[in-house]
Amino acid sequence: MKFRKRVATCAVLLAAALALTGCGGGDSTSAQGSGPVEIRYWLWQDNPTDTTWNELATEFNASQQKVKVTVEVIPLDQYQDKLITAAANKAGPDAARSKDWWLGQFAPKGMVADLTADVDGWAGKADVTPALWATGQLPGDKKIYMLPHQYTTLYLYYRKDYFKEAGLAAPKSQQDVLDAAAKLTNGKRFGLDVRGGAGGQDQWAAWMLAGGGDFVDAGGAVSINNDAAKKANAFYVRLATDKLTPPGSVTAAFAQVKTNFTTGTTAMMIHHPGSLADVRSALGDKVGVVPLPTVDGAPGATLGSMSGNIVLSSSAKKAAAFQWISWLDTAGPMKKISTSSGGQLPVLASVAAQAPYTEDEALKVAVKAAETAKTWPALPGTAQLAAKDWQTIEQQAFLGQLSSDAAVDQIAGILDKK
Structure with missing residues (x-):
């Protein structure tokens, strides 16, 4: 009886066209009383001094009267744990920034909302680069849990002057990389860091994907230990076992990798456009950029990394939250964040078709790579692998303590962990 009375009460209120968010907790962008629906948005910032996010929130709030967003910045090293805890306790924000592989x-x-219906009804859907929708999905699942926003792709930096001196062309295949590394290594100069320390799993994954491997098959089953992947890993391990990498490379994190490249210790480096300004500042026109070399030199895949936006399932204001995150994926806000100091590549084709992405050769390579780039799968085992196990396993292979094939099998086992 109480339920019937409540339904009847809601019906009367709705019939009277009152501007309420609804009797069941509210999932509307209509005003609550006389004011807008207020939502909270969590994010981290790579550059804590960048004011772009606050500027975007101010612009959004001024652009309409139905929704008001408040942004809350949390340090990245605390962010994931805090978001998981808040979501589990239904005490989190309405929307939040997320990395693609956290979806696993x-x-x-059930911590994040299924956005499929919202995306299907959104006018901006067609402007998102098609291949990037997969970054917001679970393997084997077509539902969309994250709206793509900012991504990056990995490619190969190389020293044009070193290659010219040695009579070498820019590498196209992974065999080209090994051959160039062997020719350019002389005891003071080396081919390429394998980056066996923190973050090295991304460089390794880009190499594996370019070599024809894949994280999962079409059905969502882990396949990173298939024949193509094992061949690619064998090439990668040889860089270390053949001593074509500089001292410390087996445990190096990115700071050392970049220093080695910019000071001339290495002839090649795998990274993304985030290093472009620093590398050009140090090397000028001595540096070149090419797509990540593939197994046969033909165009192939690389690793992409997406920072997108989610709506928490515990939010009572999902429609308002989606209005905010979809506004971020419109041309003006997208251009502003992508060209900011903490920005990456735009997910919108309309923005990618503008300068600087159509004029800068290195950025053109990165944007083109998005058409075939793949991301770490949103599996429960991905977090454990990235945080710890990849380093332990692959370092053993680099040091000759574990066979290359055995290393890949162990990595696949961690990814397949339920």
Whole structure:
């Protein structure tokens, strides 16, 4: 009886066209009383001094009267744990920034909302680069849990002057990389860092994907230990076992990798456009950029990394939250964040078709790579692999303590962990 009375009460209120968010907790962008629906948005910032996000929130709030967003910045080293805890306790924000591979922890536990219907009804859907929708999905699942926003792709930096001196062309295949590394290594100069320390799993994954491997098959089953992947890893391990990498490379993190490249210790470096300004500042026109070399020199895949936006399932204001995150994926806001100091590549084709992405050769390579780039799968085992196990396993292979094939099998086992 109480339920019937409540339904009847809601019906009367709605019939009277009152501007309420609804009797059941509210999932509307209509005003609550006389004011807008207020939502909270969590994010981290790579550059804590960048004011772009606050400027965007101010612009959004001024652009309409239905929704008001408040942004809350949390340090990246605390962010994931805080978001998981808040979501599990239904005390989190309405929307939040997320990395693609975190979905494997969030979505299966029902922490994030299914955005498929919202995306299908959104006018901006067609402007998002088609291949990037997969970054917001779980393997084998077509539902969309994250709206793509900012991404990057990995490619190969190389010293044009070193290659010219040695009579070498820019590498196209992975065999080209090994051959160039062997020719350019002389005891003071080396081919390429394998980056066996923190973050090295991304460089390794880009190499594996370019070599024809894949994280999962079409059905979502882990396949990173298939024949193509094992061949690619064998090439990668040889860089270390053949001593074509500089001292310390087996445990190096990115700071050392970049220093080695910019000071001339290495002839090649795998990274993304985030290093472009620093590398050009140090080397000028001595540096070149090419797509990540593939197994046969033909165009192939590389690793992409997406920072997108999610709506938490515990939010009572999902429609308002989606209005905010979809506004971020419109041309003006997208151009502003992408060209900011903390920005990456735009997910919108309309923005990618503008300068600087159509004029800068290195950025053109990165944007083109998005058409075939793949991301770490949103599996529960991905977080464990990235945080710890990849380093332990692959370092053993680099040091000759574990066979290359055995290393890949162990890595696949961690990814397949339920």
